[in-house]
Amino acid sequence: MAATRTAPRPSAAVAPPAAPPPPVRARRGASRQLGRTLRDLATAAAVIAMALLAWEGYKALGQATGDLVPLTSLPLPVATDDAAMPHVWQVLAALAGPASTASDQTLLAYYLQQTSVTLREAAYGLALGAAVGVCLALLMRQLPWLGRASMPWLVVSQTIPLVALAPIVVVWIGGAGFPSWVAVTVISAYLAFFPVTLNTATGLLSADLTHVELMRSVAASPLQTLLLVRVPAAVPSFFTGLRLAATASVVGAVVGELSAGAGLGIGRAILTAAYYYSLAPANLYAAVLVASLAGVVFVQVIALAERLVLSKREH
Amino acid sequence: MTTPTTPTPTGTAIRLAGVSKTFSTSSGDVVALDDIDLDIPEGGFVSLLGPSGCGKSTLLRVIGDLVTPTTGTVEVAGTIAAEARRTRQYGMAFQAPGLMDWRTVRRNIELPLQVQGVGRAERRQRADEMLELVKLTQFADHRPRQLSGGMQQRVAIARALAMQPRVLLMDEPLGALDEMNREHLQRELLRIWRATGTTVVFVTHSIPEAVFLSTEVVVMSPRPGRIASRIPVDLPYPRTDETRLTDEFQAAERHVRERLHAVLEPTTAGL
Numbered sequence: 389m390a391a392t393r394t395a396p397r398p399s400a401a402v403a404p405p406a407a408p409p410p411p412v413r414a415r416r417g418a419s420r421q422l423g424r425t426l427r428d429l430a431t432a433a434a435v436i437a438m439a440l441l442a443w444e445g446y447k448a449l450g451q452a453t454g455d456l457v458p459l460t461s462l463p464l465p466v467a468t469d470d471a472a473m474p475h476v477w478q479v480l481a482a483l484a485g486p487a488s489t490a491s492d493q494t495l496l497a498y499y500l501q502q503t504s505v506t507l508r509e510a511a512y513g514l515a516l517g518a519a520v521g522v523c524l525a526l527l528m529r530q531l532p533w534l535g536r537a538s539m540p541w542l543v544v545s546q547t548i549p550l551v552a553l554a555p556i557v558v559v560w561i562g563g564a565g566f567p568s569w570v571a572v573t574v575i576s577a578y579l580a581f582f583p584v585t586l587n588t589a590t591g592l593l594s595a596d597l598t599h600v601e602l603m604r605s606v607a608a609s610p611l612q613t614l615l616l617v618r619v620p621a622a623v624p625s626f627f628t629g630l631r632l633a634a635t636a637s638v639v640g641a642v643v644g645e646l647s648a649g650a651g652l653g654i655g656r657a658i659l660t661a662a663y664y665y666s667l668a669p670a671n672l673y674a675a676v677l678v679a680s681l682a683g684v685v686f687v688q689v690i691a692l693a694e695r696l697v698l699s700k701r702e703h
Numbered sequence: 704m705t706t707p708t709t710p711t712p713t714g715t716a717i718r719l720a721g722v723s724k725t726f727s728t729s730s731g732d733v734v735a736l737d738d739i740d741l742d743i744p745e746g747g748f749v750s751l752l753g754p755s756g757c758g759k760s761t762l763l764r765v766i767g768d769l770v771t772p773t774t775g776t777v778e779v780a781g782t783i784a785a786e787a788r789r790t791r792q793y794g795m796a797f798q799a800p801g802l803m804d805w806r807t808v809r810r811n812i813e814l815p816l817q818v819q820g821v822g823r824a825e826r827r828q829r830a831d832e833m834l835e836l837v838k839l840t841q842f843a844d845h846r847p848r849q850l851s852g853g854m855q856q857r858v859a860i861a862r863a864l865a866m867q868p869r870v871l872l873m874d875e876p877l878g879a880l881d882e883m884n885r886e887h888l889q890r891e892l893l894r895i896w897r898a899t900g901t902t903v904v905f906v907t908h909s910i911p912e913a914v915f916l917s918t919e920v921v922v923m924s925p926r927p928g929r930i931a932s933r934i935p936v937d938l939p940y941p942r943t944d945e946t947r948l949t950d951e952f953q954a955a956e957r958h959v960r961e962r963l964h965a966v967l968e969p970t971t972a973g974l
Contacts, residue, residue, distance in 0.1 A: 598801030605767055605795040606815040606866065607788050616814065620805045700846065701804045 421695045425688060432684055440476050447473050474670040479677065482670035495671065499657055499678040506641050506653040506679070507686055509569050513576025514637040514690075518630055520577065521584025528585075529592040529618070546582050550575070550640065554647035568651040575644035576637045583632035591625025592618045624701075627694040634690040638683045654679045716870060716902040717743040717766055722775030723927075724761055734927035735761045739775070741921065741930060748896055748903045750913035750920050752959070754967060758928020759906045760874055766904060767793050767872045780869050787870070791819060794863030794901070798875040800855035802847035802862075809834065809843040812862045819866060833861040836895055853884040857891065864899060871896075871903045877912065886944070889915055893942060910963065914956045915942060922959065924966040931966045934959055 449458070450468025457464060466472060474482075487498035524542075528535030554575050561571040595618045603613040645655025654675060661672040724736040735758045743749045751759040764770040765777060768784040779787035787793065794815075802811045812830040821829070834840045837857040847855055856876055863871055877885045877892075889912060896903055907913050913920045917936050924931040936955050938946060946952050 596799075596801060598797050598799050599803065601769060601797070602795060602801055602814075602862075603818065604769055605788065605793050605872075606818050607791055608818045612818055616817070617803070620803065623805070701848070 418696060418699075421692065421699055424695065425692045428691075429688065432688075436681075443473070444476055447475070471666070471669050474673060478670045479673045482668065483674045483678075495674060496678070499654060499675055500682075502652060502657045503654040503678055503682040505569070506638070506645065506655060507682055509572045509644070509653065510576050510634075510637040510641040510686060512573040513640055514580050514630075514634055516573065517577035517580025517633055517637060518584050521581040521629065521633070522588055522626065524581070524585045525588035525592060525622075526614075528589050530614070535589065542582060542585065545578070550579065550643050551647070553578070554644055557644075558647050558649070568648040569653075572641055572644035572648055572651075572653065575647070576640035579636040579640035580633040583636065584626065584629040587625045587629030587632070588622050591622030594625065595621040624698060627690075627698065631687065631690055631694065634687045635683070638686055642679065654682070714745045715742050716745040716747065716780060717741070717904070718776075718778040719766070720776050720778075722762075722765060722772045722777060724758070724765060724770060725773045736765065736772070737927035737929050739928075739930055741933075743902060743904065744918075746900050746902055748893075748905065748916055748918045750905045750907055750917040751923060752907060752910065752913045752920050752963065753923035753928075753931075754925055754963075755908065756928075757923040757925040759923050761928065762923070763872050763874055763904060763906050766870070767795060791815075791866050792869040794866060794868035794871045796856075796859045796863045796871070796873045796876040798878045800847070800852075800859040802855055802858055804847050807844050807846060808839065808850070808858050811847065811858055812865050814862060815866045829865055830861075833865050836864070836898065837861045837891070851884075853880055853888055856880065856888060860892070860895065864895070864901070867899070869902060871901045873903065873905045875906050875908070878907070885912070886947075890943070892916065893940070897940065910956055910959050911947070914938075914952065914959055915947060920959050922962045922966060932962045934962060 446464075446466075447468045450464050450473075453464075455464045455467055455469075456462060470478070483494065483496040483499070485495055487493045487495045491498070493501075524538075528538065557575050557578070558568070558571045561574060562568065599617045599621070600613060603617055608616070641653070642655035642658070645651060645653040646659055648656075658672065658675045658679065661668070661675045665672050719739050719741040722736060722739040722741075723734065726733045726735055739762065751762060753759050761770055765772050766779065766784065768777070768788040777784040780792050782790075802808075803814070806814070809827070809830045812833050813826045816826045816829055831840070831843070834843055837860060839854060839857055839861070842850060842854065847858065850858065856879075860873075860876065863873075877888050880888065893916060905913075905916060914936055920934045920936060922931045922934065923929065934955075938949075938951055938955060
């Protein structure tokens with residue numbers, strides 16, 4: 389799960405003492421990383437385009453055969469009428485249309501606004517979860533008995549169904565007088581901390597034994613060894629965990645909103661669209677589409693941060 | 704400190720008396736070192752030579768207080784090894800350069816000074832001196848992975864020397880390099896040793912390397928690890944590539960080889 393850092397070292401022949409240094413490429417790292425991120429986004433867009441084509445193709449097939457698998461009398465798994473599978477352009481038209489009869493805001497603008505609320509909750513949740521996750525990993529590293537004792541409970545914490553737990557958190561935090569977004573943030577953090585804890589703990593144990601022995605040979609304190617060797621060695625694993633946590637935090641925020649009762653956010657908007665599904669089926673798909681794209685962007689931002697931080701270690 | 708001076712052995716830098724080390728394993732106790740007595744003079748360059756499993760790396764770690772001996776005493780610079788480590792008398796280099804890829808070359812060399820609590824400006828100045836000593840000044844701001852294996856090993860040596868240690872402990876630091884690189888770094892190492900006057904304990908399994916570098920070669924025998932013989936090498940310094948071609952060098956090499964084979968024979972006879 390954790391990233392290993394045993395990349396092959398360049399085995400170039402020794403340079404004579406007066407060899408000119410190779411050109412420094414570190415400064416161009418940031419723009420190169422940005423280019424990579426743009427390319428990743430383009431790939432994601434291509435995947436989405438193919439998914440839309442598959443959607444329309446399946447729908448056209450079903451319409452042509454009367455919802456039957458071609459040349460058989462077997463029904464297709466999902467009906468292809470406009471209520472079950474609206475056309476892509478119907479979904480896009482719904483996004484371009486008004487959010488409600490009494491509003492001059494488009495549905496897209498409305499959903500983006502709701503999504504921004506959700507992403508803010510997810511970002512807070514991710515930050516809180518990552519902080520808790522790193523602290524737990526450090527504690528588990530420094531106190532191995534605590535690590536062994538607490539790991540089963542951490543696993544249990546992640547196997548409790550979130551939909552069962554979320555209402556309890558909402559009741560507790562609502563009861564303490566906090567606004568509903570705080571409860572959503574806590575639920576998001578609850579999902580986010582686990583991958584950070586697991587990966588960071590693995591990373592802290594992955595420190596090079598030569599480095600540890602070197603630190604002992606110069607009489608470094610345990611704290612110095614932790615801060616100068618183990619923590620930097622754990623950074624790549626930490627980011628692996630953070631990327632998983634970013635996905636989890638968005639899921640946590642959306643599910644948290646469903647449980648939070650009245651409030652804002654794309655989770656609430658999806659629920660509302662589901663209530664009115666028979667009246668406007670395209671709206672539900674539109675909301676899910678916006679939420680998914682926002683999730684992709686959110687995780688990509690974390691991935692970009694990871695690349696910027698780790699790019700200095702390469703080459 | 705970059706002015707070459709001929710090392711003049713004055714006193715005893717390292718003294719081991721009755722040192723043994725037994726490791727407990729699931730398949731019983733393993734005697735890694737058995738009753739080692741050894742004096743290493745101040746400013747000496749002593750190689751520990753022997754087949755794998757002879758305990759030479761363990762002996763190095765006992766000297767450096769990274770492994771606690773089961774019996775016996777280790778004195779370094781007139782004090783016990785634990786105190787010598789606490790007061791930072793050691794520099795260490797290993798077979799793997801062990802550079803930290805999240806630090807630049809200069810910051811890697813600064814690491815022991817940072818541990819010691821040396822201020823930023825002085826740290827930088829000392830690191831720059833070390834870079835000059837290993838002739839890598841222009842690579843100060845590079846990342847370790849931008850350097851070749853030989854250059855990385857030179858950085859590791861610079862790091863080991865950064866605290867100006869009394870004793871430099873090296874565990875096959877050139878073992879992973881190709882022959883050309885290896886001979887180049889042997890010359891560099893001798894130059895650095897003569898420039899700093901540090902006492903060096905050097906673990907190797909290469910006979911020519913031990914002979915070329917050392918003032919004395921300590922041949923060890925395996926199972927249990929013992930000192931089989933101590934062979935002074937009287938070749939004059941500075942030693943160069945021409946030294947390797949002289950009859951004296953080859954005679955010394957042959958002598959060490961004979962002693963090493965005498966150590967190995969009982970084992971081979973047993974097989």
